[in-house]
Each structure stands twice: as C-alpha cells, then as structure tokens.
Amino acid sequence: xxxxxxxxxxxxxxxxxxxxxxxxxxxxxxxxxxxxxxxxxxxxxxxxxxxxxxxxxxxxxxxxxxxxxxxxxxxxxxxxxxxxxxxxxxxxxxxxxxxxxxxxxxxxxxxxxxxxxxxxxxxxxxxxxxxxxxxxxxxxxxxxxxxxxxxxxxxxxxxxxxxxxxx
Amino acid sequence: xxxxxxxxxxxxxxxxxxxxxxxxxxxxxxxxxxxxxxxxxxxxxxxxxxxxxxxxxxxxxxxxxxxxxxxxxxxxxxxxxxxxxxxxxxxxxxxxxxxxxxxxxxxxxxxxxxxxxxxxxxxxxxxxxxxxxxxxxxxxxxxxxxxxxxxxxxxxxxxxxxxxxxxxxxxxxxxxxxxx
Numbered sequence: 180x181x182x183x184x185x186x187x188x189x190x191x192x193x194x195x196x197x198x199x200x201x202x203x204x205x206x207x208x209x210x211x212x213x214x215x216x217x218x219x220x221x222x223x224x225x226x227x228x229x230x231x232x233x234x235x236x237x238x239x240x241x242x243x244x245x246x247x248x249x250x251x252x253x254x255x256x257x258x259x260x261x262x263x264x265x266x267x268x269x270x271x272x273x274x275x276x277x278x279x280x281x282x283x284x285x286x287x288x289x290x291x292x293x294x295x296x297x298x299x300x301x302x303x304x305x306x307x308x309x310x311x312x313x314x315x316x317x318x319x320x321x322x323x324x325x326x327x328x329x330x331x332x333x334x335x336x337x338x339x340x341x342x343x344x345x346x
Numbered sequence: 347x348x349x350x351x352x353x354x355x356x357x358x359x360x361x362x363x364x365x366x367x368x369x370x371x372x373x374x375x376x377x378x379x380x381x382x383x384x385x386x387x388x389x390x391x392x393x394x395x396x397x398x399x400x401x402x403x404x405x406x407x408x409x410x411x412x413x414x415x416x417x418x419x420x421x422x423x424x425x426x427x428x429x430x431x432x433x434x435x436x437x438x439x440x441x442x443x444x445x446x447x448x449x450x451x452x453x454x455x456x457x458x459x460x461x462x463x464x465x466x467x468x469x470x471x472x473x474x475x476x477x478x479x480x481x482x483x484x485x486x487x488x489x490x491x492x493x494x495x496x497x498x499x500x501x502x503x504x505x506x507x508x509x510x511x512x513x514x515x516x517x518x519x520x521x522x523x524x525x526x
Contacts, residue, residue: 202493258407260443260463264425271451276425278445283463285406300468305448305457319426323407328491331426 205255206327212253218246218318218334220263226297228309228346236309238302238341242280244318245293251322252287259284260321265302266335267314277302279316311343372521392418392487397430397439398497400504403462404428404441411498414441416487422449423456423482428489431460434474439486442469448479456482 226239244263251259262281269275279298284290316339321331386395395416399408408414416430423429425447430439445468446459457479461468470478503510 206491260407260426262426262445272448273451273454274422274447274449276447278425281445281463283406300445321426321428324492326493329428329489 202326206324209253209255209322209324209327209330212250214248214250214332216246216248216250216320216332216334218244218248218336220244220316220318220336222316222339223295225342225346228342228344230307230345231303234307236304236307238309239297240279240302241295241297243293243295244280246291246318248284248290248320249287251320252290255324255327256287257285257323257325259290260323262319264317264319265314265339266317267312269304269306269308269312271306271308275305276317309341310345312341314339314341368522375521390415390417390487392416394430394439394486397441397486398500399441400438400501403464404443405464407463408441408492409494411495411501413493413497414489415491415493417490418485418487422454423447423458423485423488429458429460429480430486430489431480431484432486433472433477433484436472440469440472441489458485 221243223241223243226241228236228238230236242263246261248259248261260281260283263279265275265277265279267275278300279302280294280296281299282294284292315335315337317333317335319331319333321329323329383395387393389395397414397416399410399412399414402410414430423444425444428441428443430441432439440460442460442462442465444458445461448457449455450457458481459468459470459478460480473480503513
C-alpha cells in the first residue's frame with residue numbers, strides 16, 4: 180500500500196495536476212487583458228504593375244508600416260506574429276487575402292515599430308482584376324502564449340487604390 | 347505430507363482470478379483512453395484533435411515536441427491561421443500558417459497558400475506535383491492552443507524505436523505484476 184512505487188505515482192499525479200491547473204490559470208489570465216493596439220500604413224509607391232504571361236496581375240509596392248502593439252503583451256505572451264494583408268473582392272472571388280509583409284515580435288520592448296519595406300510576398304491576383312482596384316490593408320496579429328489558448332485580432336484600414344494602368 | 351497436494355489447487359484458482367482481474371483493469375485503461383480520444387474527435391470536429399510538432403519550421407512559435415490542440419468547424423479559413431494539412435503522397439501532416447486565401451464566390455471553396463514562419467519560401471514546393479493551392483479537404487484542423495514540451499516523449503520514441511519497446515514492455519510488466 181505505502182510502497183515506493185505507490186508514493187512515487189501519487190506524487191507524480193499530484194505534480195502533473197498542479198502544473199495543468201497553473202497552465203490553465205495562466206492561459207485564463209490572458210483574457211483579462213484588453214489591448215488597444217494602433218497602426219498606420221502608407222503605400223509610398225507602386226514599383227511596377229504588370230500582367231504575367233499566365234494572365235494573373237502582379238504588383239509590387241513600397242509600404243511604410245507603423246504600429247504600436249505593446250498592449251498585446253502579458254506575462255504569458257511568448258511572441259506576437261503580425262502581418263499585413265491586402266484584402267479585396269473580385270467578380271470571381273468573394274474574398275482575396277494576400278499577405279504582403281509579416282514579422283515576429285518576441286518582446287514588448289520592440290512592439291512599437293516603424294518599417295519601410297517593399298512587399299515581402301508576391302502580390303499576385305487570381306486573374307486580371309487589379310487595375311483600378313480598391314483594396315483594404317489589414318494588420319492582423321496572432322498572439323502566441325507561453326502556454327494555452329492562442330488569440331488573434333485585426334485592424335482594417337480601407338480606401339487604398341491601385342493604378343488604372345500597368346506600369 | 348498431504349498438504350503438498352492441496353497447494354497447487356488453491357494457487358491455481360487465485361492465479362486465474364488475478365489474471366482475470368488484471369485483464370479487466372488492462373481493458374479498462376485501453377478503452378477509457380480510446381473513449382477520451384473519440385470524444386475529443388467529436389468535440390473538436392477534427393480527425394486528429396491533438397498533434398505533436400515534429401519540425402522546427404514554425405520556430406520560435408512552435409518547437410519540436412510541443413503539443414497542439416486542433417479544431418475544425420464550418421467557418422472559412424482565413425490568412426494568418428495556423429492549419430494542419432495533409433498532402434497526397436506524404437504520410438506526415440504539416441503545421442504551417444496561411445498566407446494567401448482566394449475564396450470563390452459561386453462555390454465558397456477556399457484556395458489557400460501556406461508557409462512556415464521559420465521557412466524562407468512558401469509551401470508550393472511541399473505540395474503535390476502541379477498543385478498550386480490547398481483546399482478544404484486537405485486541412486485536418488486549425489491550431490487553437492498549445493502546451494510546450496509535453497509531446498517530446500513521442501519524438502524520442504520516433505527517433506529511437508528501441509525506447510518505445512522497452513517502455514511498452516515495462517508498462518505491461520508493471521500492470522501484470524501490480525497487486526491491486
């Protein structure tokens with residue numbers, strides 16, 4: 180009854196239970212944080228804009244992204260994955276989401292940033308619908324906790340236009 | 347000297363009872379594990395509700411040995427979500443992030459492109475030959491939460507199968523020799 184194996188088993192079970200409860204509490208504590216991030220994005224220039232031989236439009240642009248995501252960080256935050264996506268509708272597709280830039284923010288100190296970049300991923304449409312197209316730029320963030328539930332949110336910035344002609 | 351003849355008889359009946367009761371408790375362990383797994387499958391809607399990360403392609407978010415909890419529902423898949431997908435001709439499912447989505451207006455079908463956070467290139471090279479997009483039927487689930495390190499045992503067992511056999515043997519021995 181009180182053998183070594185029995186005691187070791189009881190200790191291990193108890194330790195695992197406590198650890199699971201602490202992880203659950205840590206994950207729950209994230210929901211008490213109500214973040215208020217801010218972001219601004221400017222399209223500085225269209226570098227080039229053309230139709231590929233396969234019939235898909237492709238555009239390259241230079242962006243200026245500034246954001247303050249410091250309020251997303253809590254003690255249970257491992258990192259914040261942030262990305263900027265162009266979102267628009269076309270006659271064939273009710274939604275197109277194209278990631279243009281992304282980054283991993285590992286700590287609160289560098290969560291307030293400004294970056295000047297051309298699009299990291301290719302902005303290619305499924306078809307040839309980009310001339311004069313109005314699109315939204317949406318900054319999405321996905322918070323990765325040290326343990327527990329992940330959560331995500333976004334900030335939509337609208338009113339961006341692509342040029343009417345290829346260049 | 348007539349007690350010699352009696353002992354084997356009583357020993358035999360005790361032995362049979364013990365073996366029966368051990369077989370039942372062993373069966374209980376196996377069936378309750380199976381029940382929990384199946385219940386999780388129903389609850390999350392994913393054919394594999396818990397997966398272990400096998401590669402470092404999502405570092406520093408997910409490392410080898412982390413456990414991921416999956417969820418699958420009717421909601422459309424959106425950019426930024428981390429999905430687990432299967433590609434024809436590959437045995438092992440892949441955990442990567444969605445970077446592009448095109449949703450067809452007439453069918454509602456999503457055409458998805460994924461990429462690992464720690465990889466330099468998107469996943470077109472990982473897909474089947476001539477496959478440009480993932481579709482819904484490739485997706486096993488979306489990642490909703492994770493526990494670090496817990497799955498490392500699985501990785502050790504895949505890397506060194508001998509440990510798996512030793513552990514299984516020890517466990518079976520323990521169950522068969524336990525007194526309660």
